[in-house]
Amino acid sequence: MTLFTAFFNMFVAAYLWYVVHDRIITHGGIMMNLLEFHKQIKGYTQNKQPGIQKDMDPQPITEMEGYKSGGKLTGKVALITGGDSGIGRSVAMLFAKEGANVAIGYYDEHEDAQKVVDDLREVGVKAKAYAHDLKVVSESQKLIDQVVKDFDGLNILVNNGGVQFPQDSFQEITPEQVKETFETNIFGMMFLSQAAAPHLKNGDAIINTTSVTAYRGSAHLIDYSATKGAIVAFTRSLATSLIEQGVRVNAVAPGPIYTPLIPATFSDEKVANQGGETPMGRRGQPAELAPSYVFLASYADSSYITGQVIHVNGGDYITS
Numbered sequence: 001m002t003l004f005t006a007f008f009n010m011f012v013a014a015y016l017w018y019v020v021h022d023r024i025i026t027h028g029g030i031m032m033n034l035l036e037f038h039k040q041i042k043g044y045t046q047n048k049q050p051g052i053q054k055d056m057d058p059q060p061i062t063e064m065e066g067y068k069s070g071g072k073l074t075g076k077v078a079l080i081t082g083g084d085s086g087i088g089r090s091v092a093m094l095f096a097k098e099g100a101n102v103a104i105g106y107y108d109e110h111e112d113a114q115k116v117v118d119d120l121r122e123v124g125v126k127a128k129a130y131a132h133d134l135k136v137v138s139e140s141q142k143l144i145d146q147v148v149k150d151f152d153g154l155n156i157l158v159n160n161g162g163v164q165f166p167q168d169s170f171q172e173i174t175p176e177q178v179k180e181t182f183e184t185n186i187f188g189m190m191f192l193s194q195a196a197a198p199h200l201k202n203g204d205a206i207i208n209t210t211s212v213t214a215y216r217g218s219a220h221l222i223d224y225s226a227t228k229g230a231i232v233a234f235t236r237s238l239a240t241s242l243i244e245q246g247v248r249v250n251a252v253a254p255g256p257i258y259t260p261l262i263p264a265t266f267s268d269e270k271v272a273n274q275g276g277e278t279p280m281g282r283r284g285q286p287a288e289l290a291p292s293y294v295f296l297a298s299y300a301d302s303s304y305i306t307g308q309v310i311h312v313n314g315g316d317y318i319t320s
Helices: 003-021 034-040 086-097 110-123 137-151 175-199 222-245 261-265 268-273 290-297
Strands: 024-027 030-033 077-081 101-106 127-131 156-159 205-209 248-254 309-312
Touching: 030 034, 077 086, 077 137, 077 175, 086 101, 086 110, 086 156, 086 290, 101 110, 101 137, 110 127, 127 137, 137 175, 156 175, 156 290, 175 205, 175 222, 205 222, 205 290, 222 248, 248 290, 261 268, 290 309
Parallel strands: 077 101, 077 156, 101 127, 156 205, 205 248, 248 309
Antiparallel strands: 024 030
């Protein structure tokens, strides 16, 4: 090994350590890096799916300091399911900063949804929230029709809503649980996309949220992982179906991310330790995923990309 090679390797190692651990944020008026923030999250639980963001302590990081908007989505209309909290909330805020008018779909987390709408309007865009149930097929068409009427069109659909029900044993999974998981996570996504597709034009986009569990599996989230694998196949298939229409269809596969779904479904011990097993040694924040959705929504940035999945997982799963 030459002296130059040794020096170069040391530089790369130091840089990677900086990237992983020393991204400085200000949270609650206190400056810290993301690893320090990870360690501040102690074990706690919520008793309601898919979780309430206003009750989380500490709050997830919705917006990352230093993000530079460039008007990439100016004049576009976006609908984001699960937009009241977690990843969906971060995506909504970044879309608004890029100039999009934003509709959010949510289940029954009314206070969370209103907070997002208020924050979006402060950015200066049109925003509205719609309560709906992804399990009810007829509500998909009604939601799309109402959004198109209220916003005079639709350009971007982000299918992000979902549920999960961890079980210690495969034998504990009931038919009722499987039905709810599939109806919410994949059937709802499919029929909402079906209702939206006729309104989408050349250059528009559909972005689906899958999961790292679609690729590496999960012994405790078998039915959930199955739906996330189905989302990958659905994304690839729909991309080929809509390609002549000029509509791009892609997905984002998050790793362990700090959202309300975590304390709403896991034990306090698992909440405290979430993401600690990843190569980066910490959980991700919703704000770290949102730029991927902006990239896939922006025709200027991703005009030649369709049927693909972006992995944002802290190195939890590495694919070619």
